[in-house]
Amino acid sequence: MSSDLFSQLVTGDRAALAKAITIIESLSSQHIAQADELLTQAIQAKKNSFRIGVTGVPGVGKSSFINSFGNLLVKDFGKRLAVLAIDPSSNQSYGSILGDKTRMETLSVLPDVFIRPTPTGGNLGGVARRTRETILLCEAAGYDTILIETVGVGQSEYVADSVSDCLLLLLLPNAGDELQGIKRGIMELADIVVLNKIDITEKQILLQAQTDINNAVHLLPARHEGWTVPVLKHALNNREDEITIWQSLLTFIEHQKANGAFEAKRLLQKEVWLKEVVRDKLESSFFNHPDLDRKIQKALVDFSEGNKGLGKLASELILSWKQS
Amino acid sequence: MSSDLFSQLVTGDRAALAKAITIIESLSSQHIAQADELLTQAIQAKKNSFRIGVTGVPGVGKSSFINSFGNLLVKDFGKRLAVLAIDPSSNQSYGSILGDKTRMETLSVLPDVFIRPTPTGGNLGGVARRTRETILLCEAAGYDTILIETVGVGQSEYVADSVSDCLLLLLLPNAGDELQGIKRGIMELADIVVLNKIDITEKQILLQAQTDINNAVHLLPARHEGWTVPVLKHALNNREDEITIWQSLLTFIEHQKANGAFEAKRLLQKEVWLKEVVRDKLESSFFNHPDLDRKIQKALVDFSEGNKGLGKLASELILSWKQS
Numbered sequence: 001m002s003s004d005l006f007s008q009l010v011t012g013d014r015a016a017l018a019k020a021i022t023i024i025e026s027l028s029s030q031h032i033a034q035a036d037e038l039l040t041q042a043i044q045a046k047k048n049s050f051r052i053g054v055t056g057v058p059g060v061g062k063s064s065f066i067n068s069f070g071n072l073l074v075k076d077f078g079k080r081l082a083v084l085a086i087d088p089s090s091n092q093s094y095g096s097i098l099g100d101k102t103r104m105e106t107l108s109v110l111p112d113v114f115i116r117p118t119p120t121g122g123n124l125g126g127v128a129r130r131t132r133e134t135i136l137l138c139e140a141a142g143y144d145t146i147l148i149e150t151v152g153v154g155q156s157e158y159v160a161d162s163v164s165d166c167l168l169l170l171l172l173p174n175a176g177d178e179l180q181g182i183k184r185g186i187m188e189l190a191d192i193v194v195l196n197k198i199d200i201t202e203k204q205i206l207l208q209a210q211t212d213i214n215n216a217v218h219l220l221p222a223r224h225e226g227w228t229v230p231v232l233k234h235a236l237n238n239r240e241d242e243i244t245i246w247q248s249l250l251t252f253i254e255h256q257k258a259n260g261a262f263e264a265k266r267l268l269q270k271e272v273w274l275k276e277v278v279r280d281k282l283e284s285s286f287f288n289h290p291d292l293d294r295k296i297q298k299a300l301v302d303f304s305e306g307n308k309g310l311g312k313l314a315s316e317l318i319l320s321w322k323q324s
Numbered sequence: 325m326s327s328d329l330f331s332q333l334v335t336g337d338r339a340a341l342a343k344a345i346t347i348i349e350s351l352s353s354q355h356i357a358q359a360d361e362l363l364t365q366a367i368q369a370k371k372n373s374f375r376i377g378v379t380g381v382p383g384v385g386k387s388s389f390i391n392s393f394g395n396l397l398v399k400d401f402g403k404r405l406a407v408l409a410i411d412p413s414s415n416q417s418y419g420s421i422l423g424d425k426t427r428m429e430t431l432s433v434l435p436d437v438f439i440r441p442t443p444t445g446g447n448l449g450g451v452a453r454r455t456r457e458t459i460l461l462c463e464a465a466g467y468d469t470i471l472i473e474t475v476g477v478g479q480s481e482y483v484a485d486s487v488s489d490c491l492l493l494l495l496l497p498n499a500g501d502e503l504q505g506i507k508r509g510i511m512e513l514a515d516i517v518v519l520n521k522i523d524i525t526e527k528q529i530l531l532q533a534q535t536d537i538n539n540a541v542h543l544l545p546a547r548h549e550g551w552t553v554p555v556l557k558h559a560l561n562n563r564e565d566e567i568t569i570w571q572s573l574l575t576f577i578e579h580q581k582a583n584g585a586f587e588a589k590r591l592l593q594k595e596v597w598l599k600e601v602v603r604d605k606l607e608s609s610f611f612n613h614p615d616l617d618r619k620i621q622k623a624l625v626d627f628s629e630g631n632k633g634l635g636k637l638a639s640e641l642i643l644s645w646k647q648s
Contacts, residue, residue: 046630270624274623274627278642283603300595306367306370309367310597311360314604
């Protein structure tokens with residue numbers, strides 16, 4: 001059944017792609033084997049894409065930027081674009097879908113665009129893994145450019161970095177006040193900075209912001225050898241600005257590929273991913289063992305009576321599980 | 325050596341207690357066996373205490389409340405008091421010690437009082453476990469009343485709940501605005517609510533706050549059968565207010581003991597604790613296995629080539645580790 005679904009998916013059938021992602025996201029045990037099969041098929045398809053993280057605080061204009069920039073990529077550069085939105089503040093997937101499609105009005109109606117929110121239920125655990133898997137499925141479905149939108153709060157920017165090739169940080173150019181609000185952490189993750197909404201910014205303020213952010217960027221330790229984080233600007237729907245941003249993204253990828261950092265990051269992401277899957281399986285295998293409850297209760301008695309220390313009890317539980 | 329340390333600790337030697345806690349908190353592998361021995365001895369000592377969590381947003385006046393309330397407990401009720409402060413925003417233990425002792429000026433100089441901050445380094449992982457272990461050591465050292473202070477942000481209130489018998493929530497009585505700022509989550513955890521700093525609150529505002537918070541409390545599902553969360557008040561250094569709060573705490577504990585909920589919560593806390601220790605040991609045993617790196621690298625090749633799915637690779641890694 002999942003091989004039928006996969007063969008529909010590779011033809012670019014969006015309904016099949018959406019269904020496959022739902023299977024991947026499902027926590028139900030009946031879907032685990034099917035999800036694993038879909039992923040193996042996706043890896044065997046050996047498709048690829050340019051994976052771009054887009055992050056920034058709420059209100060910075062991520063969705064309008066993606067709507068406008070996405071139109072350029074699809075219409076002028078012939079890209080097939082998937083947009084994955086991770087919003088830790090939303091836990092209703094339907095609300096998010098509606099929200100994103102409304103905010104990305106002109107983008108969502110294009111035939112070469114696929115938009116998908118990732119509901120997190122307020123909890124980022126497992127989101128990186130599901131996003132990586134969704135990326136693979138989108139690639140198998142022929143999407144060659146993937147934007148991963150995350151709101152730059154609550155550590156979701158780390159998720160974006162852990163699944164993308166390049167992280168674009170959007171900032172508002174209200175110099176001074178605003179700079180203090182930028183967490184050092186998020187600045188350290190940025191590969192390219194874009195000052196957004198400059199069409200509604202006074203010239204003097206914009207110049208000051210560019211200076212301040214350039215200074216901030218230079219004070220940080222270099223994230224990639226030989227790469228100075230560019231501080232670009234973007235006015236809503238300004239094609240010239242967007243072409244400059246796209247070229248900067250391409251230059252970055254070229255730079256990363258030339259010195260091996262691109263492949264190194266992808267390999268590291270795979271290793272982190274594998275370890276996450278192992279960790280999940282290890283815990284569920286241990287804690288779902290049929291005999292565990294009885295053993296835990298027995299260990300609790302020994303613990304409460306002071307017969308044995310916690311460390312010793314834990315080691316014994318693990319040993320007995322390993323031998324079972 | 326640790327049995328020497330423990331025998332000093334039980335005589336009430338504070339330096340020995342502080343040293344034992346440092347051993348517990350240490351992440352160094354040379355201390356693991358010693359920490360386990362200290363804890364086993366502490367459990368065998370079978371001492372007990374009343375464990376009270378005190379939480380509230382920054383600025384609500386937790387430290388001045390504890391300073392004043394603690395003085396009452398020690399001087400008027402003859403308690404031996406330990407104060408454990410968990411501050412996720414601080415990652416410098418020396419800074420915290422200084423801060424807490426300054427803010428609890430008259431309390432920190434009493435001979436029957438032990439104050440200890442728990443540095444979290446901004447990360448709450450493992451803090452519940454270390455706090456539970458610190459509580460055991462304090463009990464063995466003869467402290468019969470333990471206040472666990474946590475700042476009510478970033479989920480540290482859940483840590484407080486998971487280690488205490490009763491959770492006291494301090495609120496500022498600036499009705500209206502303030503009520504909106506109260507997260508539903510923290511209200512749901514409170515066993516007793518105290519409106520703090522009422523000496524600097526206008527009477528009308530205080531009355532309104534009491535009404536609003538009482539209403540809020542009644543709208544929430546009951547946390548304990550037969551227990552209506554009381555909304556008390558506290559003016560700085562007001563002995564009468566503090567006696568009322570202490571009596572309310574005792575009434576709560578009596579109520580919980582009468583229906584078995586006290587022991588049930590303690591047992592659940594022990595089970596959570598044991599499972600945390602098992603989880604840590606399971607992961608470190610797997611990921612520190614000498615042969616693991618080679619196997620992970622081999623699995624990554626199979627994964628990248630699409631030879632096998634991630635789920636299958638993870639299962640194989642776990643199986644091979646179990647058999648090793």
